Amino acid sequence: MPILQRLTKGPSRRVRALIVAPTRELAEQIHQASVDLGKNTRVRSVTVYGGVSKSRQIKALRRGAEIVVACPGRLLDLANDRSIDLSRVEVLVLDEADRMCDMGFLPDIRRILKLVPARRQTLFFSATMPKDIRRLADSILKDPVTVQIGLIAPAKTVSHALYPVSQGLKKKLLLTTLEQTATGRVLVFTRTKHRARNLARDLAKRKYRAAPLQGNMSQNQRQAAINGFRDGKYDILVATDIAARGIDVKDISHVINFDMPDTVDAYTHRIGRTGRAHKSGKALTFMTRGDEPLVRAIEKVLGKRIERRRLSGFNYGGFVPENQSQGKRPNQPPRTRSKRKHNRGRNSRERRATATLGDRN
Secondary structure: OHHHHHHOOOOOOOOOEEEEOOOHHHHHHHHHHHHHHOOOOOOOEEEEOOOOOHHHHHHHHHHOOOEEEEOHHHHHHHHHOOOOOOOOOOEEEEEOHHHHHHOOOHHHHHHHHOOOOOOEEEEEEEOOOOHHHHHHHHHHOOOOEEEEOOOOOOOOOEEEEEEEOOHHHHHHHHHHHHHHOOOOEEEEEOOOHHHHHHHHHHHHHOOOOEEEEOOOOOHHHHHHHHHHHHHOOOOEEEEOHHHHOOOOOOOEEEEEEOOOOOOHHHHHHHHOOOOOOOOOEEEEEEEOHHHHHHHHHHHHHHOOOOEEOOOOOOOOOOOOHHHHOOOOOOOOOOOOOOOOOOOOOOOOOOOOOEEEEEEEO
16 A cells, blocks of 8 residues: 555556566456555556466556566566666565565575665565575675564464375375365465375365466466456465465455475464464365475474374274374373265355565665
8 A cells, every 4th residue: 555655646657567476376466456456546566477478467557557467477578678778767666575585585585786776665574584685685784674474383372283104095084074074165285286286186086176276377277266266266276385375365264284395484384274264274285204304394483382183983904093193192181083074065154464665776
């Protein structure tokens, strides 16, 4: 809103605010928010990202826009072609800055910084603030101010559980979990694009309304998957971390980590999709033996031990989940599991943000 208010005054039809995001979905989401909030102004917004026609984006830029929401690769491509002029940018926003570092965009960000005026306002938005982001902020900002809302930890409305399992039993464990658990919308995370595609296919074969979301899909396919998940066409979305960035879907009841994420921050990002707006959510993680060091790091952030569970009625074969769990199990009565079935065809629906901002003089 402050950026829109600023842009209602002064010159028009030139790029005055540049917002950089790591994924096309997030760029589109930001653009739509700019359009909705600025509908009663003359401020125009244009998206710039790969996977779609470059010529349409160039035509939109030539018609004039005050806000450009861009992904780094296509933005630099257009800049190299001199199809976009960033020399009069007044406000630079880096959204999901931590994820851009994770995705290897830091060199591109440094190139973009050379294309915008040295005197500008710069804002970083991030769900976490790792050392790389702090170093970047310190290197390009003068006396930056940090505004932190809440702790860098998962929401307290989310419950956590670990299911020790061998790698080869994960898919069967997922299917049994869905059969035994009453859920609303379910977001399943995998580590690879190949696994996301195959797992969504296998779920669909078993009559679950499931769709994949991964980087090899076209922009139209990815958007259709997100829209279908949001609108109720799909109950389950199987996604990779990068593809899921920017998903804004309400009432996700469960996040299932089919594969353990690579970092604690990634775990925080994943489960932040559930337990929103003071609603409860559940984070279920399938843990193999090699995941124990990361589990301990997550537990350190949570400040407590995550409960290890054995799924009732599931055939683990020769695998013994209790042998994989380190430390003593808490003294508590055995858990009873609901026998309700997962509704495969129903429509029921059972940031913390960190901003670093400053003016570069």
